[in-house]
């Protein structure tokens with residue numbers, strides 16, 4: 536165990552040199568809200584949900600290295616208010632109709648919104664009409680629920696060695712594409728057992744014929760908020 540520590544909301548958290556604030560906190564069982572990060576994956580730094588106060592300046596916990604004795608604040612009213620705004624933007628940019636989504640109750644996006652007290656969408660809905668890809672026999676891709684976290688891109692490329700997914704376009708035109716000349720999932724080597732299928736924090740990437748199999752009340756986040764389920768260590772979404 537390293538002797539080095541930093542303070543996270545007043546509690547000492549151990550770290551080793553080079554470890555990020557996020558990875559040190561998760562390894563210690565302390566939750567920092569996040570969507571585009573999972574331990575073991577190269578940090579992406581795109582969702583900004585993990586923004587914390589690091590000794591008086593703001594930064595993403597998933598991309599900033601832990602520094603000895605630095606005072607990090609995460610659970611402040613101001614930071615959680617900004618997290619609610621970020622989540623409201625994600626919700627209106629997509630079609631997150633949770634009552635009809637198979638991922639409801641197991642969805643990190645929904646769960647972190649509950650945790651930080653997001654009560655309404657606040658902003659006008661975009662109602663996007665992105666293509667849905669149901670061509671694959673085992674997998675469904677609903678781009679209207681995709682938050683462009685790129686976890687599936689990283690998992691497919693870096694763990695599965697298949698490089699099935701990519702992001703195309705920039706800004707409001709950015710969308711998840713699949714690396715096949717036809718543009719269809721059916722023409723990629725993706726399999727339902729791939730790691731890429733376990734990392735999606737939303738209902739964008741789903742395994743077919745598994746929906747609604749867990750009764751309401753027993754889904755991942757039905758009983759306890761995200762970050763408080765035992766063990767309090769986030770290793771995968773969903």
Ligand code: SF4
Pocket residue numbers: 680681682683684685686687688711734735736737739740
């Ligand atoms: S499909 Fe899921 S894992 Fe992939 S980029 Fe979209 S939200 Fe992230």
Ligand code: FES
Pocket residue numbers: 568569570571572579580581582583584585586595596597598
């Ligand atoms: S988890 Fe840090 S920016 Fe998304």
